[in-house]
Amino acid sequence: MPLLEFSCQLQYPSGFRAEPAFVTEAPVTALFGPSGSGKTSILSMIAGLRRPDAGFIRLGARLLFDSRTGANLPPEKRRVGYVFQDHLLFPHLDVRGNLLYGWRRRARAARAVDFDKVVRVLELADLLKRLPQSLSGGQRQRVALGRGLLCGPELLLLDEPLSSVDDELKQRVLDYIRRVLEEWRVPTLYVTHNPAEARQMAGWVVRIDQGRVSAAGRPEQVLTEV
Amino acid sequence: MSESFLGLTAEDWQAVWLSVRVSLAAVALSLPFGVAAGWVLARKSFPGKALAETLLNLPLVMPPVVTGLLLLYLLGKRGWIGSWLYHWFGLEIALTWRAAVLAVAVMGFPLMVRAIRLAFEGTDPRLYQAARSLGARPLDAFLTVSLPLARNGVIAGIVLSFARGLGEFGATLMFAGIRPETRMLAIEVYILNNQPGAAYEERMWRLVAASALLAFAALAASEHFARRGRRHASA
Numbered sequence: 001m002p003l004l005e006f007s008c009q010l011q012y013p014s015g016f017r018a019e020p021a022f023v024t025e026a027p028v029t030a031l032f033g034p035s036g037s038g039k040t041s042i043l044s045m046i047a048g049l050r051r052p053d054a055g056f057i058r059l060g061a062r063l064l065f066d067s068r069t070g071a072n073l074p075p076e077k078r079r080v081g082y083v084f085q086d087h088l089l090f091p092h093l094d095v096r097g098n099l100l101y102g103w104r105r106r107a108r109a110a111r112a113v114d115f116d117k118v119v120r121v122l123e124l125a126d127l128l129k130r131l132p133q134s135l136s137g138g139q140r141q142r143v144a145l146g147r148g149l150l151c152g153p154e155l156l157l158l159d160e161p162l163s164s165v166d167d168e169l170k171q172r173v174l175d176y177i178r179r180v181l182e183e184w185r186v187p188t189l190y191v192t193h194n195p196a197e198a199r200q201m202a203g204w205v206v207r208i209d210q211g212r213v214s215a216a217g218r219p220e221q222v223l224t225e226v
Numbered sequence: 227m228s229e230s231f232l233g234l235t236a237e238d239w240q241a242v243w244l245s246v247r248v249s250l251a252a253v254a255l256s257l258p259f260g261v262a263a264g265w266v267l268a269r270k271s272f273p274g275k276a277l278a279e280t281l282l283n284l285p286l287v288m289p290p291v292v293t294g295l296l297l298l299y300l301l302g303k304r305g306w307i308g309s310w311l312y313h314w315f316g317l318e319i320a321l322t323w324r325a326a327v328l329a330v331a332v333m334g335f336p337l338m339v340r341a342i343r344l345a346f347e348g349t350d351p352r353l354y355q356a357a358r359s360l361g362a363r364p365l366d367a368f369l370t371v372s373l374p375l376a377r378n379g380v381i382a383g384i385v386l387s388f389a390r391g392l393g394e395f396g397a398t399l400m401f402a403g404i405r406p407e408t409r410m411l412a413i414e415v416y417i418l419n420n421q422p423g424a425a426y427e428e429r430m431w432r433l434v435a436a437s438a439l440l441a442f443a444a445l446a447a448s449e450h451f452a453r454r455g456r457r458h459a460s461a
Contacts, residue, residue, distance in 0.1 A: 048358075075355070075359045076360075076362055076367075078359075080359065084356065088350070090357070091353075092371075101360050105361035105362055105366070151361055
């Protein structure tokens with residue numbers, strides 16, 4: 001059974017029409033394409049924050065959305081860890097409160113991810129009492145990653161995780177992400193416009209152009225002409 | 227002059243205290259509706275929204291006496307709703323302390339909703355979405371993310387409508403009448419002004435000073451919280 005099946009149509013108010021469709025079985029799949037091609041919308045639809053006009057989304061054995069049957073799981077039931085491009089950390093909670101927000105809402109028995117271990121792997125111990133406003137871009141990214149991970153997701157959605165990080169820190173953040181993926185083996189969709197990043201992180205690349213999938217395959221197949 | 231505290235006699239304090247009590251009760255009564263209305267106006271669009279907003283703001287611009295009169299006709303013993311309440315529950319509203327609370331609540335409601343709505347509009351709706359995505363049901367996400375982020379605006383709205391209620395006169399007079407349990411600050415000042423004699427006049431000016439002071443303090447507090455809210459939102 002494929003890990004993720006996605007086939008949706010979405011009409012933007014501007015008239016732009018997106019019809020991305022892809023299937024993936026890879027542990028880490030890159031959604032690769034120029035900005036404005038509709039990559040983030042795909043994540044929003046998977047997370048249940050944006051309703052497609054038509055189509056279906058299947059995560060493993062679970063149907064998240066199907067316009068024909070009217071199935072539409074609310075976001076809190078999708079078990080998707082969305083790490084937003086601008087992080088969206090809760091400004092009124094400290095780092096610990098942010099990290100534990102999803103963890104506390106997960107059934108005790110289903111808490112597969114250990115808080116202390118996340119803090120150790122992402123090196124967050126010194127930040128736990130800080131408020132998000134006082135953190136650097138790289139630190140926020142680590143907190144957002146930890147928060148998404150701790151909600152115990154079956155799929156992790158990473159939206160341009162390096163966009164708010166200074167150049168000299170980009171490789172360090174990538175190392176953190178790679179450590180997390182190796183440690184917990186959560187299937188991941190990795191959105192990026194950078195071919196080097198896609199090549200480095202993903203075993204499968206889905207190329208998006210103007211709202212459609214223009215190519216899909218192994219990194220060396222899809223990214224050669226870039 | 228009888229024994230006094232801060233220059234006010236026991237009788238003066240009674241008027242102040244009654245105003246505070248009625249206004250507090252009115253705020254408590256209207257707060258859940260104020261939060262709900264502020265949230266809906268900030269986040270939802272629906273047919274008839276403009277009309278709903280206009281109706282909501284009507285007490286702000288309509289003569290308070292007219293608002294009080296409408297309340298009296300709606301909720302009086304023979305009014306549309308009042309007759310029904312009286313028949314089924316034996317509940318009398320008009321010309322009781324309940325009427326004073328309700329009149330004050332209605333008059334302060336637009337101010338409360340405006341402050342709360344602005345606070346919700348100043349917070350990123352995507353934070354609510356992030357909370358949902360992390361496993362929070364709608365009410366949970368609202369109570370743990372949206373409401374705390376808007377709390378300074380909610381407090382500003384509470385203080386503002388409370389302050390507005392302290393000085394309520396017209397609607398209360400029409401709907402609750404002049405009775406011992408409705409002799410709040412403004413009504414007391416009005417009564418005293420119509421009495422001849424230096425003692426009455428002296429007392430009236432004390433109450434005027436007390437009103438002005440209370441209003442000043444409440445406004446300053448509401449501004450303080452509104453400013454803190456804006457700073458919080460932009461951080």
